[in-house]
Every structure is written in structure tokens, then in C-alpha cells.
Amino acid sequence: MTVSWQRQPLALLALIAAQVACAAFFLIDVARDGMALRWAAFQSPHFTVEALAAMALIAAVVFEFRVLMQLLRQKAHLEEQLGLASGAFHEIVLARFADWGLTPAEQDVAMFLLKGLAIPEIAQMRGSAEGTVKAHLHATYRKAGVSGRGALLSLFIEDLMSAPAAPAPAAPVDKPA
Amino acid sequence: MTRYKTWDPAIRIFHWGLAALFAANALVVDEDNALHDRIGYAIAALIGLRLLWGLLGPRRARLSTLVPRPGAVLDHLSDIATGRHRAHLGHSPLGALMILNLLSSIALIALTGHMMTTNAFWGIEWVEEIHEMLVGWAGLSVGVHIAAVLWESHRTGINLPRAMVTGAKSVPDGVKIET
Numbered sequence: 291m292t293v294s295w296q297r298q299p300l301a302l303l304a305l306i307a308a309q310v311a312c313a314a315f316f317l318i319d320v321a322r323d324g325m326a327l328r329w330a331a332f333q334s335p336h337f338t339v340e341a342l343a344a345m346a347l348i349a350a351v352v353f354e355f356r357v358l359m360q361l362l363r364q365k366a367h368l369e370e371q372l373g374l375a376s377g378a379f380h381e382i383v384l385a386r387f388a389d390w391g392l393t394p395a396e397q398d399v400a401m402f403l404l405k406g407l408a409i410p411e412i413a414q415m416r417g418s419a420e421g422t423v424k425a426h427l428h429a430t431y432r433k434a435g436v437s438g439r440g441a442l443l444s445l446f447i448e449d450l451m452s453a454p455a456a457p458a459p460a461a462p463v464d465k466p467a
Numbered sequence: 468m469t470r471y472k473t474w475d476p477a478i479r480i481f482h483w484g485l486a487a488l489f490a491a492n493a494l495v496v497d498e499d500n501a502l503h504d505r506i507g508y509a510i511a512a513l514i515g516l517r518l519l520w521g522l523l524g525p526r527r528a529r530l531s532t533l534v535p536r537p538g539a540v541l542d543h544l545s546d547i548a549t550g551r552h553r554a555h556l557g558h559s560p561l562g563a564l565m566i567l568n569l570l571s572s573i574a575l576i577a578l579t580g581h582m583m584t585t586n587a588f589w590g591i592e593w594v595e596e597i598h599e600m601l602v603g604w605a606g607l608s609v610g611v612h613i614a615a616v617l618w619e620s621h622r623t624g625i626n627l628p629r630a631m632v633t634g635a636k637s638v639p640d641g642v643k644i645e646t
Contacts, residue, residue, distance in 0.1 A: 299541050318603030359548040362541065366549045 299365070302358045309351050316344035382449055390433040399426040403439060404446065471556050474634045478528050481517045482631055485510065489573060489609070493602055504584060511577040514570060527557045533567055535560035542645075547622065553645045554623055554638045562619075565612050572605045 320341050324331045331337045383404065387397045402412045409427070413420040427439075436442050474482075492506045521530035535543075539560040546553050558566060579598040582588040620627045624639040638644060 299544070300537055303540065303544075314604055314607050315600065317607070318600055321603065322599070358544065362545040362548040366545050366551075 299358060299361050302354065302361065306351060306354050306358065309347065309354070313344060313347040313351055316340065316347060320344050379446075379450065383446060386434075386445070386449075390430070392430060392433060396426045396430050396433075399423055400430045400442070403427065403430075404443065468637045468639055470635045470637050472634060473527055473556055473630060473636045475525055475528060476634065477520050477524060479631060479634055481513055481520070485513050485517075485573070486609075488513070489605070493606060504580070507577050507580045510573060511581070514574050514577070517570070532557050533563045533570075535563045540564065552623055552642045554625055554636070554642045555645050556636060556638075559619065561615070565608065565615065569605065569608055569612065572601050572608065576601045576605060 320337070323334075323337050323340065327334060327337060383401070384397075387400060392400060398416065399412055402415065407415070409420055409423050413423045416423065431438060431442060434442055434445065436445060488506050488510050492503055492510070496503045496506060518530065520528050521533070526532075535558075543555075543560040545551070555562075576598060579594050579601065582594050583598065588594045616627045619625075623642060625636050625642075627636075630636040
């Protein structure tokens with residue numbers, strides 16, 4: 291997900307850099323012609339066309355730079371939203387755990403389970419026996435009133451899907467101070 | 468305001484020395500004057516010393532600090548796009564790119580300038596052409612560099628020109644520091 295976000299601005303940045311070099315080349319050339327020809331320059335079609343081409347290229351660079359800034363603003367906004375969403379979800383999970391009266395050990399194990407870890411992995415991370423982890427999980431299922439791992443997960447997925455489609459708290463990212 | 472020592476004296480002398488010599492040769496000293504050549508060699512020597520200092524000098528002078536990660540460049544641009552304030556104690560990523568650009572183009576100007584004095588390349592048009600194009604490019608770059616320094620000083624609240632004189636950046640309170 292983050293890969294396309296990161297590649298797109300970089301490609302645009304490289305394009306802008308290349309065009310800046312070209313625009314500078316034409317601009318310098320026009321300036322030197324202008325200094326050599328002085329007033330006669332304005333009667334020379336070649337000079338006029340060259341100057342217009344340089345200006346068009348500069349306009350394109352300015353436009354692309356604005357697009358790049360827009361892209362980066364959107365990217366920052368999305369990341370902010372994602373951070374808010376995952377932070378909010380984490381809070382919901384913790385609130386549920388507290389409602390069910392899970393012990394700290396059970397909360398820990400349940401959190402690992404939600405993150406998709408298998409029982410042997412949880413046991414290894416907590417440095418406890420698999421039997422202990424299973425006991426914590428069964429206590430969690432009992433307290434949550436569900437039959438197993440899938441049902442526990444679906445409780446949270448249900449929370450996510452039934453969340454109101456109201457706008458997330460406004461993040462002041464796209465309003466430069 | 469918190470003051471952080473950032474630029475050692477060698478860096479500062481290099482910066483202002485290069486600026487003065489480049490301005491002298493580009494704007495004041497005539498290209499047919501023998502002084503033009505001597506200033507050119509002085510510039511080449513300055514850049515050579517700067518590269519050496521980049522290998523031997525303190526952390527903030529290191530050459531590696533002049534090559535930013537692409538991600539850091541985008542982060543810096545994102546800060547500008549979203550109006551976020553983050554301070555860089557060393558070279559900012561975009562600033563580092565400008566330094567790379569200026570160092571390499573001025574070094575090439577010195578090289579092509581020297582070539583014009585040699586028997587092999589004297590009077591050869593493309594050498595002179597490249598020399599003059601690069602002076603134009605470096606001149607534009609200096610303009611952008613100055614504008615960007617003023618803009619970044621305004622944006623972050625850190626007086627960057629003063630930091631290049633005193634060697635210390637004064638970072639306003641509440642500005643997050645990116646190392």
C-alpha cells in the first residue's frame with residue numbers, strides 16, 4: 291500500500307528535476323542570445339520562439355511542482371486518517387477487553403491473536419508454555435461469550451463495519467498555517 | 468529558542484569564500500584578466516579542501532550528509548506542502564541536493580576553465596560553451612539557493628544565514644528536530 295504512495299512522488303520529482311535542467315538550458319541560451327543581439331533580438335523570430343518555448347517549459351515545471359505538492363498533501367492526509375483509524379480501532383479493542391474483565395495476561399494473548407499470531411508463536415513471544423496460552427485463550431473466549439478464534443475476530447470486524455460513516459475528526463493537515 | 472552548534476569554522480570559511488570568489492569571477496573580474504584564472508584555481512583548491520574536510524572533518528561536515536535518502540527528500544517536501552514545521556540540524560535534504568548541485572557544477576566550471584588554458588583544448592568551442600552554460604546554471608542555482616534559504620528561514624523560524632555566520636542554529640521552541 292505504501293509502495294505506490296512513495297514511488298509516485300519520486301517519479302514526479304525526477305521528472306521535475308530533468309525538466310528544470312532543460313528549462314535552465316533554454317533560459318540561459320535565450321539570455322545569452324538576448325545579450326548578444328540586444329534590441330535586434332525582439333525582431334528575430336528565432337529568439338521569440340526560443341523565449342516562448344523556454345517560458346512554456348518553465349510554466350510546465352511550475353504546474354508539475356504544484357501537482358507534486360498536492361500529491362504529497364494527499365499522501366500526508368491519508369496517512370493521518372489511517373493513523374486515526376488504527377488508533378481508534380486499538381482503543382475499541384482495549385475498551386472491549388476491559389468490558390470483559392480480561393486479566394493483563396489474557397489481554398496480551400488476545401491482542402497477539404487479533405494480530406494473527408498462531409498459538410506456538412504467542413507462547414514463544416511470551417516465553418510461556420502453549421498450554422498456558424491455550425488456557426488464557428479459553429478464558430478470553432468464555433468471558434467474551436464466543437465459541438472460538440473466528441467468532442472473537444468477527445466481533446471486532448462487526449464493530450468496524452457498523453462504525454458510522456461520519457467524517458473522522460478533522461485533521462488540520464491540508465490547511466497550511 | 469535553543470542553540471545548536473552545527474557548522475564548524477572550516478565549513479563557514481569555505482561557504483563564504485566560495486560565494487565571494489564565484490561572485491567575483493562571474494560578475495566582476497573580466498575573463499581575459501589573469502586574475503580570472505587565479506580565482507578559478509583558488510575555487511578549485513577550496514572545493515578540493517572541502518572534499519578532504521568531508522572525509523576528515525566532524526560529523527556535520529561529512530560528505531555522507533550531502534547525499535539525502537529519497538524518502539527524506541519527500542518528507543521535507545511533504546513538510547512544506549502540509550505546513551508542518553520540522554527543523555534539520557545539519558543539511559536539510561533539499562539543501563543537501565542544492566549543495567551537491569553547486570559543488571559539482573562549480574567544480575566543472577573550474578575544470579573547463581582550466582582546460583581552456585591547455586594546449587589540447589585552447590580555443591575549442593564546446594569547452595567554452597560548456598564553461599559558459601555551467602556559469603549560467605550555477606548562477607541560477609545560487610539565486611534559487613538564496614531564495615530557498617530565505618524561504619526556509621521564514622518557514623521554520625530558524626535564521627539560516629545567521630547560522631552560516633555564527634555556526635549555530637537557533638531553533639524556536641515547539642519545532643520538532645529531525646536529525
